[in-house]
Structure formats: structure tokens, C-alpha cells
Amino acid sequence: MLTHWVVIYESLWLGVSTEAYTKVLSSKPDSARVTVMNDLDPRFPSGDAAPHAIVIGAGLGGLASAMRLGTKGYRVTVLDKLDRVGGRGSSITKGGHRFDLGPTIVTVPQVYKDLWTACGRKFEDDVELVPLDPFYEVRWPDGSRFRAMQDTAEMEAEVARLSPGDVKGYRRFLKDSERRYVVGFEGMVAKPMHRIWETIKVLPLFAALRADRSILGLAKARFKDARLRMAMSFHPLFIGGDPRKVTSMYALVAYLEKRFGVHYAIGGVQKLADAMANVVKEQGGIFRMGSVVDEIMVEQGRCCGVRMMSGEMIHADIVVSNADAGHTYTHLLRGHKRARWTDKKMESRRWSMGLFVWYFGTKGTRGEWKDVGHHTIVNGPRYEALLKDIFVKGKLADDFSLYIHRPSLTDPTVAPDGDDTFYVLSPVPHLGHKNSVDWERDVEAYRAKVSAVLEQHIPGFADKIIEQVTFTPEDFRDRYLSPNGSGFSLEPRILQSAWFRPHNVSEEVSGLFLAGAGTHPGAGVPGVVSSAEVLAKMVPDAAPSGVEPVLSERAVR
Template sequence: MSDDRAIVIGAGLGGLAAAMRLGAKGYAVTVLDKLDRTGGRGSAITQDGHRFDLGPTIVTVPQVFEDLWADCGRDFRKDVDLRPLEPFYEIRWPDGAKFRAGSDPAQMLEEVARLSPRDVKGFQRFLKDAQARYVVGFEGMVAKPMHRLIDTIKVLPTFARLRADRSIYAHASGRVKDEKLRMALSFHPLFIGGNPMHVTSIYALVAHLETRFGVHYAMGGVQAIADAMADVVRAQGGEIRHNTVADEIILTDGAAQGVRLDDGTEVKAPVVVSNADAGYTYDHLLRNHPRRRWTDKKLSRKRWSMGLYVWYFGTKGTADKWADVGHHTILNGPRYKGLLKDIFIKGKLSDDMSLYVHRPSVTDPTVAPAGDDTFYVLSPVPHLGWKNAVDWAAEEPVYRAKVAAEVEKLIPGFQKHISTELVFTPETFRDRYLSPHGCGFSIEPRILQSAWFRPHNVSEEARGLYLVGAGTHPGAGLPGVVSSAEVLGKLVPDRPRRAGYERLAAE
């Protein structure tokens, strides 16, 4: 092709990573995004002096960012201040039991022994299992194209040997007997929208990721990473257009030709990359074109990730209070399996809940005014696609009171210190991010909704159309969405470098 233009729909982390890789390959990139700042679900909102990181808060595999920056002639560590966290997080149960996860293997064994002495050997076996699954599931598949069925077929014998047909919870149960420890070893798929009772045991690899690479926080939040990515895109000569809504992907004779905006304006390019949710891409952006595989019926049969209820709030004069509450805390409700069944199988909003509490102000003083705190509390809830979906306009105040009662057990008296607050429900995710059913993480990462079975990075619906982000291979989470752009880089042909690109490497 003589035309070196490329369009990226969406300035989330996947879209920005795609734009960086296309820019490095010589393309003139235009990024279109409906929000007023970069980052998508990884963006932030500043309100009354508090910065609320809206989505992801943990960086588990810094190498995916370092490799991305290096391929663009830059040094990630010079652009982003990444801090290792210790401990990674603390898990708490209603009976007062606690489990701290961290980088020191000896301390981790002590934590296991304190919780369940009989499970120490089983825990060590689980870590060995995690390493084996990391080699196959992460090193072997994450950053590799999986749009050919043969590529998935090749790994089936190894998957069978590793019992990928078993859920991560079933696998943890086969190694340890204590129910609390089973939860601590199996809950991680919730961070990418998966039900631990059904997501494959391959996701045990997360335990190895934490052990090998650690858990990190970007000073300035994930928004700082997104802003640094946008700086690279612009340095490459790319353009990012905010408050710009893509309404339809233009096709001619089965090939992408550009994007039509909601005001009727057309932006032309022979390469179109969608960082919009895969379901939204096929259901809305290609609504006027025939589809062979990703029809409305096919999408409706998929299992989707849960929704999220997120309460963001700032507290005044509390920086020295609640000294035992760290950066990341997970509060378990009285049920684990039953609550997951309500959320993922029944679509029922339960009275009980498990919560993730984020307190970045213990690490990053820029998130709040001096002496104050910034929090967010996240509760997994059913998405909006169920027959009797939750009416959040009516339910939100009631549910907030229930959440507050649980948070009070961790940070007593917090409500009288609240100075500002903001709430996201699945309806917010639907409207703000155009997420099907208001899901937090697109299609659920079950084994038959992964790799070849997931929407492909190169679309079979139109030539020149590619997909990145949580809804495509390899899936949700920061390593996943950034790696989806690495896959894209292996599929899109290089272009002759444009004049001025070389200045990037010199900056």
C-alpha cells in the first residue's frame, strides 16, 4: 500500500499501545477517543483535590511496558516512575483472619503456616504448578497471534497434561485444604473478569507473575502511564483527537477504508484498529455490514464478565488514621462460592459482598490534598445483560449503604470524614466506555472463550481491520491489553519510516 495512514479507535491502554507500535512501524496514526483524556478505563478523574484512578491500579509485568517503549526507541523507566509495593495486598476475612502476599518467599511460607500449617507443602506445589503454567500460558501464548485454529490445537496436549480443563479454584483445592487459602490462591481471575469456579487453572500463572515480577504502582496512577504513552504517540507524529466518537467503520468491497464519526465526518485510512470493546465493535461499528462469524447471535451466546460497583471517595484529615490499612486490601464476605454463583450464574445482586479497597495515598501523596486520603472501594456485581437486571438508579443508594457497613469494619468512622465522592455502576461502564452489558472486562476468559475462540486481533470480518484490548486475545488486565498490541505489531506490515520519525529516538 502507498497509503501509510492508520486509525485507532479508542485511547485506552490497548489503543495507545497499538498507536505506539504502528507509529514505530512507520504509520501516520490518528487516535479517536470519546473521552476528554487518554487512558480509557485506566484514566483518572480529579475532584476537589482528589485524583481517583478509575480502573486498574496494579502493574504486575513491567516488562511488557519496557519492551513496548524499547521498540519505540524510548526508555520506559525514564518516562514512568514505577514503585514496587510491599506487601502486594492483604486479604481479610470476617473472622479476623488475614493473609499478606509479598515478594519474600520465606515470609509467604510463614503466612501460609499461620493460616493453615498443614498446607505449606501444598502451597509450594501450587507455586511449582504456577511456574509451569506461566511458561505455557504466558510465555507461550500471550504475545503470539492466535487467529489460526492450528495454533490453539498445538497447545492442547500440553493443556491436557496441565489439566487446563479444571478451574483455578478446583486446582487450588487439589493442593490446599483450607478454604481461606483456596480463596487466596484462586481469586486473581476476578481482576480480569473471570469466575474462579469456571476459569481455567492455567491462570494459576498469576501467582508466578507476582513472585517473579512483583506488584507495582505507577506514581501518578495508571493515568501517568497513559499520558506517557500519548507523549510517545505525539512524538512519533501521531494525532490524538478527544471528545470524538467513532460511529461506524467504513468498508468497501470487504476492506476497511476508515471511520465515520457521529457527526457524519469521515476519517480515511486503509488500516483501522479498534480498541473499543470487541462486542461493541462488531455489534455497533459494523452494524451495517454482513458478518460471517461475529454475528449478534454469536455474541449473545458468549459468557460476559461481571459488572463493577465502584465507590470513589476522599476523606479529610485522615492521613494518620487507620495505620493498619495499606495500599491494597481485599475484604471477603461470608461466602465465596455462593457469592460468585450469584454474580456469574444467577445474575443476582446479593446482600453480602466481597470488596477490594484501594488506598493509593499511602504510597502516592499526589492523589489527595496534604493530610487527606483518597480511596476507592470496588464490589463485583452482575452485569446488565440478565433478564432481571439491576435498576441502579433505584438500587445504588441502598447498595452504597450496604458497602459502607462493610467498609466501616476496616476503616471505622470513615463516613464522617468524607469530603467528596463519586460512584460508578455497570450503567456508567455501559455509557462511559460503551461496554456491552456494562461489563467491567468484556468477554469472560473461560477456556472456550480464549485464544482462537476469542475475537481475533486480525478481524475475519474485514480486511485491514484489527482489534486490541480486553475483548480480544490475550484478554483483560494491563499485561493483556498491552500484549494485544504486541500481537498487532506482528500482523500489520511495516511502512517506510516517515520523515521526522528519527527524532523520537534522539529525544
């Protein structure tokens, strides 16, 4: 048996207790010590070890990247500051109420099925998806409502109910949407866009589709009714974009929902994240949660590992940053001279709006509020003017629109029997505006205003709240290290997309790759998961230990 002092030294190296390490070793022969060490932590050298890849951030983009790197033969270590995987798709549980903190729906299930297939697995074995129909209900102050559904005839009936003269415009809008889906989603989402030629090639198609026009501008061209203009143009808000400015290419969402539907994962997006992490672990990957990366280390222009906040250095052959692109370049690479993504350049970018999110659980209300479904969008009295307040003026307005998520109608695991779990979101300005909102001062007053509006839709709810958590842009800044506390990284404007967005293969450092909302193709769960597919086309396959990986031709700038 190994000496007591050797066991102490190696347990200190691993950062585990001596007792835990001794227990693991007790069932192994001494000859297996190196294997045990390498299983517990890839920093420990092994003669036949595969190249090591570090993934910074266990968000959905980082998890998808880790899965694809494991398939390529890398030893993968995922580092994250939170206590559980998922990033913005993680959750908090209080008193039996699970609050899914970020994404709430699953669209384009094929994206996840393809990811699992690439790893030699079947998505349906790990995650249960439930289709939602209607997808959501939109409400206006005048009492009118609109339900979005997958069936075209039912959608036309809804349009006709609000505005009979707009049915023809809706049919044209659907054709607009399908054409944009073919070009923008099928043609670009999973394709590397780090060469400017790839963007130049699609410009004629963009011109033909009037990509210069905003999605709200397209809706105005197709619908006379202001309510329908809103209902067909608000979707970019769910990836952080101002519908007044975001390209009409995002009209593709209407066709995407029609073709693939809208789904909910039983167990929430947290379940999806946990399933992804389990695949990584089964591939041999390691997770170190509660671990903060302070800097990406660079030697002779090549990424060589990371330095942790604790001072620990971890070597890697390649690094994938799933941290926000802004944080990656302005903080993690602060010690390296940058040619394109300088601090000044990042500061000049337009960032997505912030989010005020109120999570609460109510006692014994499962049978109440029967007209409030899984997803409800409550409009305030203004649309365009409110968007201007949020995105341009940086003003916290007295009126607002709300997204109400009530997953307990679909998922019995989200709350104790008979109870409800709610998630109420309001788009608000990010923290980068002049005279930005002081949330420590204003949070209670704003929540009271939100509560007053909610009372009109779920009357009596406030007296039945038994658990609650509130997130503001300050929490997004501190919890997720999001620049300006923005909810979705860089705003998805046309000149901040494709080649104009931070590339999946870093322009600044060899051996560094980016995944997640801040790189191509952008925010939204299908986008961040697809960023890993783009990455997989650029990251070299694992080479024998000691041999520097050769970049894929696609990754050569």
C-alpha cells in the same frame, strides 16, 4: 499571506477556530501550508504522506497500538469519546483528589519496557514504578488475615500461620503456577493465535496441566483450608472471570507476582497512559478527544475509514479498534454482513461481571487506619455461593467482597496533603441477566451496605468524605460502551480464549485489527498492552502513499 476566505475554509475543515489556525500559520511561510494542515489533521492530503492508521479508543491497548504503528511508519490518528486518554485506565480529579477509575497496579514491568524499547525510548525516563510489599492483605469475617508477599519463605510462613498442614500444598501450587506461566504466559501471550493450528498445538500441554480444571478446583486439590483456597484462586476476578469456571492456567498469576512483583505507578495508571500518549505525539500522531466513532466504513470487503457521530468521514489505510470487541462487531460494523461475529453469536457469549466502584476522598485522615495498607481485600461470609449469585443468577446479594485501594499511602500526588483518596470495588452482576439490577433505583441502598462493611475497617470514614464518585455497570455501559456494562469484556473461559476469542486481525473485514481486553490475549493491563505486540506482528509496515499495504503472512487467514 493567504486570503481570509481560504483561512476560514481550512479552519472549518480542521475543526479549529479561525483565530487558532491563523496564529499557527502566521509563523510559517505560505509554502508550508500543506505541512501545517497535515500536522494538524492527517485527513488533509499531502503528496509524500505515509499511510494513515486510525485507532478507535485511547485505552491502554489503543495507546500501545498507536505507539507500535508510529514505529512502523504510519500517520496515526487516535479517536476517543472521553476527554482524556486512558480509557478504563483514565481518571477523574475532584477537589484535589485524583480518582484512578480502573487498573490500580502494574505487573510484569517488562511488558512496558519492551514497548518503550520498540519505540526507541526508555520506560524509566517517563514512568516511576514503586514496588509494593506486601502486595495486598486479605481479610475474612472471623478476623483472620493473610498478606501476600514476593519472598517465598515469608509466604510459607503466612500459609503456616493460617494452616500449618497446607505448607506442602503451597509449594506444590507454586510449581503448578510456574509450569502454567511457561506455557500460558511466555508461550502464548504475545503470540498471534488467529490460526486454529496454534491453539491445537498447545492442547497436549493444556491436557497435561489439567487446564480443564478450574483454578478453584486446583486450589481445592492443594489446600485444605477454605481461606487459602480463596486466597490462591480469586485473581481471575481482576480480569472478569469466575474462579469456579476459569481454567487453572490462570494459576500462573502466583508465579508472575513472585517473579516480577507488584508495582504502583506514581501518578497512577493515568500517568502511564499520559506517557504513552506523549510518545505517540512525539512520533507525529494526533489525538482527537471527545470524538465518537459511529461506524467503520467498508468498501469491497476492505476497511477504508470511519464515520463519526457528527457525520464526518475520515479515510484510513488500516483501522485498529480498541473499542470492546462486542461493540466493534455489533455496532461499528453493523452495516457489514458478518460471518462469525454476528449479533446472535455475540449475544450468546459469556461476559465478565459488572463492577460497583465507589471513589471517595477523606479529609485529614492520612495518619489514621494504620492497619489499612495500599491494597486490602475484604471477604464476605460466602465465596462460592457469592460467585454463583454474580455470574449465574445475576443476583445482587446482600453480602459481598470488597477490594479497597488506598493509593495516598504511596503516592502524594493523589490527594491534598494529609488527606486520603480511596477506591472501593465490589464485583456485581452485569446487565445482561434476566431481571437485571436497576442501578438508578438501587445504587444508594447498595452503597449504604458497602459503607456499613467499610466502617468495620476504616471507622468514621463516612463523616470525613469530602469528594465522591460512584460507578455502576450502567456507567461502564455508557462511558466505555461496554456490552452489558461488563467490567472486562468477554469472560476469560477456555473456550473464549486464544483462537476462540475475537482475533487481533479481523475475521470479517480486511484492514481491520483489534486490540484490548476483548481480543487475544485478554483483559488485565499486561494483556491489553500485549495485544498491541501481537498486532505489530500482523500489521504490515507502512507502504508508500497510494500503495495498498500488504498483510503480513502471520495475518493471512
